[in-house]
């Protein structure tokens with residue numbers, strides 16, 4: 066049965082791949098699974114029909130038969146568990162790849178989201194100028210450790226995995242901040258992710274919605 070995901074009707078980033086349906090699209094493209102997209106407006110996201118799918122009134126969601134899932138990490142994991150291409154078969158390598166999924170969401174993404182909040186919602190606060198450098202330094206702490214662990218490897222732990230997919234998408238949220246450029250191996254790592262044919266197909270599909278070149 067073809068799954069259906071939800072995505073922004075009009076993404077604030079003009080379809081540039083930062084909204085989290087991108088993670089699900091990328092995972093589906095990596096495993097070669099066709100999918101449908103239901104676009105939702107900001108208003109519709111907060112109405113009962115969508116809230117029944119997503120308790121926080123957000124996107125993405127994932128529906129397949131009588132299954133309804135929310136949380137991009139959980140959806141990517143669900144896809145990776147059932148289709149080859151995103152998690153190693155060997156048990157220990159598989160478990161480590163899942164650790165990297167959690168690390169992306171639970172260790173690296175939080176300070177990056179702090180920065181988004183600071184820049185988007187706190188600009189007019191008297192303490193904004195003082196706080197932002199502290200937020201940036203907390204991001205640098207994590208990126209320095211991640212950069213050290215990655216070294217000159219292509220991916221975090223052997224072959225490309227769902228852990229890399231989540232980590233690359235988390236790091237992409239730093240686009241425009243200049244911080245990622247301070248870590249050349251992380252910039253190259255993200256570029257490797259973006260160069261993957263599956264990423265490019267996912268990105269093009271999301272952008273086509275914004276440019277109006279896609280029916281869904």
Ligand SMILES: N[C@@H](CCC(=O)N[C@@H](CSCc1ccc([N+](=O)[O-])cc1)C(=O)NCC(=O)O)C(=O)O
Nearest residue numbers: 076077078083084085122123124125135136137138
């Ligand atoms: N933890 C959840 C978070 C989901 C989430 O944050 N969804 C956002 C869209 S992706 C986050 C996002 C939004 C916009 C951009 N952008 O650049 O325009 C980038 C990322 C959303 O629905 N926001 C609307 C709301 O909360 O009412 C997950 O990973 O699925």
